[in-house]
Amino acid sequence: MSSTADPAPQRVRHAGRAVEDSAQEVASSLPIRIGARIGIASNGVLHLLIAWLAVQVALGGRERADQNGAMQAIAAQPFGQALLWVIVVGFVAVVLWRIAAAIWGFGYVTDRRKRLMKRLVNAGQAVLFAALAALAARVAVGVSSGGGGGGEKPTGGLLALPGGPVIVGVIALGIAVTGVGMIYQGWRKNFTEDMCLRRAQPRARRVAELTGQIGYIAKGIALVILGVLVGVAAITYNPQQAIGLDGALKALAAQPFGPLLLIAIAAGLACFGIFCFFDARYHRV
Template sequence: MPDLRDPARDVARRGDDHPWVQNAARAGLLAYGLVNLLIGYLALRLALGDRSGSASSSGALHELAQQPLGAAAVWAVAVGMFLLVIWRGIEVVVDHEWKSGLKALLYLSIGVSAVKVAMGSGSKGGTDSWTATIMDLPGGQIIVGVVGLAVIGYGVAQIHKGWSEEFREDLDAEGQAGQSGRAFLVFGKVGYSAKGAAIGVVGILFCWAAVQHQPKRSGGLDVALQKILEAPGGAVLLSVVALGILCYGLFNFARAKHLDT
């Protein structure tokens, strides 16, 4: 007898193991990998003295939009991000992977930003405007500080994931085997560590803004990378971080191909 189960119910039952969801996740990871490659490229340019771009997801999308067929590529990134949101959402609802909810919010923000850039209304602006809005609320200074601590915690978790090689569970057996597998593991180790360090600086900026009650001291990834550049030996440090973010992008490509089912 033919299987008459509702496909949508089957997706819900099997969660992220369903082939449709797996293919959506792979497409999204390719888009996310591209965004991180562009961020790494812009960060490396910044380290070499070129400050014409913003080394952030929004800046990466603007850079992509300026290329031939750029608008179509940005729309593709937007679709990919929304596919990742669906994937992570299924993990939350079906598999009770609550950490996936935070990742879904990250992907959603990049997707919305991509839509704005594709429609010509996106900006490369920072986060100080909404930080100021939050600080004007009762207890807003505390809220911003808590957000900063949470961001620092996430950055530390990313570094731990890199050095402990916890990311291995994201690759299937083939993705960990042979010379290519060893390369993928290096990409993951270096990539997660560098991305985590950059995110940690973002969290520190939020905490500092909260302590000083000065929203303009906060900032996103672009501001964090600028602060790294301003540190002693900053150009070298930023170059290392930029190469790490490039590795993170390459790892997402590898993960798209060897996604553990």
């Protein structure tokens, strides 16, 4: 009597592979790749606006110098709402592309540990751009994300939980470590590893590398400051300390020589915004 293997597990495996192949095909499709490049460029626009708002803060203004403030500035312009929906579509495409990269990407990286780190970074980027897409959609439909500090409410909620200060402290450490990582990437120009800059003209390549280097370092410094503020909130049990990027930049402006330092960081954030346009063109998407 001949025995035959149960076909059910095979059907499940075949179905799983078919779903995976379909997901990879969608994530690598031309519309998603074009949308991802639009999303990266949109991130550049946001950083340019944040830089401009930060300069206004340095000069004594009360503008909100973060992604929410930048999107509110876009919404206030003619056709601003339509532009925000374009940004939403671009950010959603970035999310899909980053998820695919986190699961299947970076086959060209031979070092397994380095490939794993890049995939983890892309998973984090997917979460970040999902939040940005949600924020852009809220602003586009006219729902305010709240005024004031912009970060004390969620921090206050976390601090009220059992072990809340520890949770907030871990978040603060993560923010600060991310900032240090960006400073390191900027200093070493590691961001160029995922770009095809050899296709660029020599002058464009130099500008991309310079703006990326300055931009990564400046954004990293801003994140370190934010991480310190969130950490102080965890230590002192004071949610008013954790006030988001806007609060971090305004806290810097309140220090001796703070306005000059804030203008310098704003220039760096502007460089990061310009770099995003090169990244949209030359990133391995």
